[in-house]
Amino acid sequence: MDINKVKKQWQELSTAVEDIDYAVSGYDYSVCLERDKVRDFAAMMLDEGFYLVDLMAVHVTPAIEVVYQFAHFETRCRVMARAFVDDQVEISTISDIYQGANWHERETRDFHGVVFVGHPYLEPLILAEEDVDLKPLLKEEAKLQDVDAVRRQPPEPAPEPKAKPEPKPEAKPEAVKSQEQS
Amino acid sequence: MEIFYSILPELIRIVVCAVCGAVIVFGNALVMGYAERKLAGHIMLRPGPMEVGPHGIYQLVVDGLKLMGKQLVVPAKADPLLFRFAPLLAFAPVFVPLLVIPFSSKLQGFDLDIGLLVILALASINLLAVLIGGWSSNNKYSLFGAFRAVSQNVAYEIPMLLSLLSIIFMTNTFSLKAVVAAQSPVWFIVIQPLAFLIYLVSIVAETNRAPFDLPEAESELTAGFHTEYSGMSFSLFVLGEYANMFIVSSVATVFFLGGSSGIPLPYFEYSGIIWFMLKVYTLMFFLVWIRWTYPRTRFDQLMNFCWKYLIPFALVNLLITVVMVKLL
């Protein structure tokens, strides 16, 4: 796998590609996607030999964020791809590309109510059939955070208007410690 | 009154035979049930039953009482008539073959010239019982178990009969006593080792025991054909299974291991039973031993083994036997 080539493809498909400090965050790249590019992205990742580690949703404002985690069997390359669902809480499925996503998507539907359009069998997996609309992992109003609040904060605040994560790998441990001791 | 005295010996004989049969069936189940648990325990480096009586020797009695005290549950959608009838059908026929087994040269219920046929005919009834029991439970696992039991038993009957047939060709009789008598210089296991091996493998399958216990494969079919059975109707199946083990081991003893012959003991005519039982229980120990050693085979492999290995070898063995008998 040629990482530069792959990165170029990411840049074509995504709105932002970030290099992340593995030592702190435990993954290498963060890719932000438009929701209609998710399937193209997944197909491309499969071609490059990535496997789907995980698929999950994070409930933030303005919309629920779906996070796809990919990794590669041969080289260390752990990628977090993020996309926001639309107003109908819908996003297209990738379960026909990565069959392993099938159950993850059903689980996400159970817990967050994210509807994966085109999923072959979007029935409750973990929850009981009658609890379809329980959506237990959605946050209460009081706890719900804006997407910027859960992004890595730069040392000096430089917020941007759009929900564009600017994760800075410079989030140094020293800074963290001083923050804690305060 | 005269008539009564004239038939008294025969009546006594019948009564004694029946009592002995019952004693053997139940006693064997007790002994084997206990021995199997103990052996399994020690093979697994644990002591086995230890609580009831010294070294748990009353465990089986207690289990029997427990099983008798249990409610006979008939599943709601089962066929009640057949469901109750099947265990009886499995258990009842095991008494008859015991009558023709020569425990020693004098201790034999009846010496029929069709002795082997009696054993085989009544053994085949057991199969019908398993099939009916599995079907009438109205449980998919039971049904699978019954199907497996039938295909397996029918298939393994062939090599079993062929291996016995090679002995029959040498002795020219179905009478078990005559077969034992024919082994006076040398046991047939020496002359027919292949037939003995084939017979040994076949009886493992015939008695539905591991590694061929597919009809009751508990990791696949929970408990196979007796999934729905409980209490006494379950224990009748178990009694039948142990009695069948005893019968097939006895047949192996009679046909291959010289029956009751052995080093002469005082009162030889009757004490031959000691040698006989020793041989039978050695074989049963072997059955237990392999049960607790091997994993279970898969169904198609079981059938393949029968058709690709056992039957050709049994046929070749039979052919060689026939040729040798004709030549010598």
Add this chain to the structure above:
Amino acid sequence: MSMDIEVLEDSRHHRYVLNMGPQHPSTHGVLRVLLELEGEYAMELLPVLGYGHRCHEKIAEFKPAKSFMPNTARMDYLGALIYNQGFAQLLEKAAGIEVPERVEYIRVMASELNRIQSHLLWYGAYLLDLGAFTPIMYAFDDREHILDILEDVTGSRLTYCYFRVGGVSKDIDDKFVTSTRAFIDRLRSRFPMYEDLVNGNVILQKRLIDVGELTPHICARYGITGPMLRGTGVAYDLRRAEPYSIYSEFDFEIPTETKGDCMASFLVRFREMEQSLRIIEQALDRLPEGPIMAAKVPKKLKIPAGDYNSSVEAPRGELSYYLVSDGSDVPYRLKVRTPSYSNLSVVPEMCQGMLLSDVVSAMGSLDLVIPEIDR
């Protein structure tokens, strides 16, 4: 359209549904698999999950991240220490805590012992699925020794909560060293016995070879990791691929097989036990002195905002914790990616058209731990 339905019904006429589980001897817990059988061939499989769901991810959002440690042990009760390791590592990474070297060695040894005991239990239980009753007792005999060692150190036998953020709860002593060395010798001397009794057995080989074959491509599509993946010939082990803790310092092999069938993953797991023994041995040789707790671990562990991932090699495959923090000490979202979940999801494809007995052996080769799937 009606034609199609008719054809479908026609082809399915001989099929019927067998409900394997939730209480079935070979589903190892409360897993239910709906099988659509044709004769004894399973044409369709549908695993039904959720019988043992305990909302760990929701619980995590309600209490300080540090307090989630005991919950990790309950997800996979067989690889509890490795789950501890992953979570401790996640928080240490996030909070930037430097872990003393001795702690890393202790963690590695404990984790590897845990891995061996998990594999031993799988070994016995798998043989039980295949109908051999005795090996499980031998495996448990060996496993008890590990449990004794770990009990002496961690204080419990199954759901360990031994690792702490920044260290371990209790130091190891000479008794641990001697008993572990004795155990290593013992298990090594037992391997030939297992080879004779089980691995070489013709019945077992016939049951496992060519059953449930996987390819690396299938593994990528389903996200299968761990011994099943290594059985297909991909030497992907997170202890090597993304060396966490101090695994990069040890000399060990990643056992692989090429065929990808049940026998391959069976042998891979078996050989992994030997490799784990090697790691423990090296760790024992080099065990440094030092503190067992990081110097500065704040009482209230605030995690800087951002998202963190920590992946470790659990006995069944890749375990990933993904934590989203909003800057407080309570996780905003914690997602646990458990290996069995992805591994089980391949069952419908892997077992299609198999005999019922093969379904049992294929599912057993997944080494399922149901609480880990349901979480």
Add this chain to the structure above:
Amino acid sequence: MIVYKYIAEVLFYALVILTFAGGIMAVRSKLLMHAVLGLAATLFGVAGLYFHLGSPFLAMMQILIYVGAVCIIIVLGVMLGNTPDQLAAKHLTGRNLPLALLACSTGFIALFVATIARTEFTVATEKVGDMSIEFVGESLLLQYCMAFELVSVLLLTAILGAIILARGGREEKSS
């Protein structure tokens, strides 16, 4: 030893009752499985009658072949060819039909009894052999080996035919 004769007589009645009861169960039962069980009962009864007729060999063969093979094949047929809702034995409908059938058959038996009552069978004065299986075996393989060969050919044909019929469906289905 007249007592034995009485015991035998009582056993004979029991066997006849078993035979007929099995027959009635086989034709009148609501479930095919019960019908097979009835058949098995009849087969046991007939085996007992063979015993009475002096041929325990045939009795055992009857059990071995009929109960051990034919009954099991039929039970398998019942299980394989029927979904549970079809397991009930279908009977001819029409209210008076069974009665009519019964009347006919009673008439037939009456006719038959009348016929055999008037027939004088010539009993062979001397027998050339005994009922032992040695004699049967020798006759079967020497004097009447045609029957033996025919049975073997028949069985072979049956096995092949059964295999072809049963497999044919499978191939058709898989294609």
Add this chain to the structure above:
Amino acid sequence: MKSYFSELFTGAWSLILGLKVTIKALFSPIVTYQYPREKLVVTPNYRGHIDLVKDAETGAHKCITCGSCMRECPSDCIFLDGEKREGVKGKALTIFTLNFTKCSLCGACVEVCPTDALDYSNEYELAGFTREEFHYDLLKRVEERE
């Protein structure tokens, strides 16, 4: 044909090897313990439920009723309370209960305790018919202990 026989013989040999292992085991000493009759020595490091430590000198518990354990407990299974008493610095412990049905044995309470007043008990034979049997009153237990 050659593989047919070689398969047969290697297979048979592997089966014999298996039999050898089990027959050896049959005559080996057993490794299990007959549990209620024989008891295993439990390691002193075993972590059962928590107990208040009895101070060897004073013969009383060492709890200063700071409540750290109660706050630290992730499952809220500890409840303690104290009252102000004459002659005692701080608060005196009046109630200390452990709801063991909820405890996950994490050990956070023992580690957080500033006076080492808590320790693990070595009890492992725990069984009961009701949940209430596992609501331990640790204060009473420490007083009853020798």
Add this chain to the structure above:
Amino acid sequence: MMISGNLNTYLIISAVLLVIGLYGMMQHRSLIGMLISSEFILNGAALNFMAFNSFVAPNPAVGQIFVLFIMGIAAAEAAIVVSIIIAVYRKYRNEDPEELQDMKM
């Protein structure tokens, strides 16, 4: 008078078996049921043979061989018929003989 030692008794028993078989043949509307009934007829015939064999015939082996022959036929017949039934069932999903219109498989 021992009726068990009388030829006519056996002949009547076999006649009753024959009638039961015929009655069953007409009564049952399923192929398996008809197969079961046919076994009664075969058994009746076999019993007849055996009865004549033991009371009338000079050579006691003949009847036994005939009965063995009938048993062989019965076994073969059962195997064939059951496989035909299964084939028919596969084809028609039904085994009511009334509904089997054409014999082409």
